Amino acid sequence: MNALYSHETVLKQEAVDALRVEGSGVYVDGTFGRGGHSRLILEQLGDSGRLYVIDCDPEAIAEAQQLAAEDDRVTVCAGTFGELQELLSDQGVTAVDGLLFDFGVSSPQIDQAERGFSFQRSGPLDMRMDNSQGLSAAEWLASAEPQEMRQVFWRYGEEKNANRIARKIAEVRMEKPLQTTAELAQLVAEINFRDHKNPATRVFQAIRIHINKELEQIEQVLPQACDLLLPGGRLVVISFHSLEDRIVKRFMKKRSKTAPVDRRMPVEINQEQPELRLVGKPLKAVDVDANVRARSAIMRVAEKRHVD
Known part of the structure; x- marks a missing residue:
């Protein structure tokens, strides 16, 4: 390894x-x-x-x-x-x-940018434990209804701005769906800019938990x-x-x-x-x-x- x-x-x-x-x-x-x-x-x-x-x-x-x-x-x-x-x-x-x-x-999963788990390393929005099957994070974010995203961000990440973030993702993807971890992290940071820790922490956790069940x-x-x-x-x-x-x-x-x-x-x-x-x-x-x-x-x- x-x-x-x-x-x-x-x-x-x-x-x-x-x-x-x-x-x-x-x-x-x-x-x-x-x-x-x-x-x-x-x-x-x-x-x-x-x-x-x-x-x-x-x-x-x-x-x-x-x-x-x-x-x-x-x-x-x-x-x-x-x-x-x-x-x-x-x-x-x-x-x-x-x-x-x-x-x-x-x-190792977090540290490899290509796995898409980390908001600290730019890579494809994947986040699947088994990246050979199932929806990637990018695919889910491109298709999920804002209400579903809001529920996931709140339930699995206790994200206080879940609704605003979900609506922003839905708005942005109409022009160009999110494809990289850096794009998602930046979007969340613009909303959670006063957060004391990395503003994307809770959203990334929530998406990972959801798509991997x-x-x-x-x-x-x-x-x-x-x-x-x-x-x-x-x-x-x-x-x-x-x-x-x-x-x-x-x-x-x-x-x-x-x-x-x-x-x-x-x-x-x-x-x-x-x-x-x-x-x-x-x-x-x-x-x-x-x-x-x-x-x-x-x-x-x-x-x-x-x-x-």
Whole structure:
């Protein structure tokens, strides 16, 4: 991998420690990225252990395949993490000892201007995790109704000027659709010129989340992960902003409590028990000097309960 696009994996040791890797276990790195977590898992995995890695980014898949060529304990599954059960089923896997998810966009994706994720580097407006399919950011901005854009900018970016920005994009594209990250960043800056941080931050985040269906995938994958976990297995999740973490927090909290019952009804012997047990407190990244983008990272851990 080009040194320019190096990536310092956030909470790497902490996340893998939380997995409690057993030598003969079966584990899933649901967001391979550049393989920082996977390589550390492999250091703790025995000869009979297995690691399944998932990613939809073509460059991440290429790196994962290189790792698999060097280590036969690794199996690469090309696809989105929201397809977890289907991807593992294709490999004959129906139960695992641990799953790790590191949500968000990686530094190599941000740093490559041609991927279109960054407002700091001029490049084509793409923003797709898998840039071989689906609508690019430019295509969505050229066709979306102003009301849809407004809702996306507010819901996923909490952009206070969502309506003005959406109307401006609709106005500009009548003459010439936006094609580059620099064009979009400049348009937003003209409206958010008093913003204390880069004025395009929230809009770029919102578009990326929307076109990649990131939150929908998180909502899809968490129940699948819970179903796949063996008793005693761990689910480790790293989120990078409040929208992601809120979904994870609510899911783990709900699955770690017994279902509410009517106090007027007799207690049933076979009353359904919680599926998960929360492990420790949420952990935030502390040393972020090597990766300042990780300053908002938060890790949550849950364990599958044994059936009584």
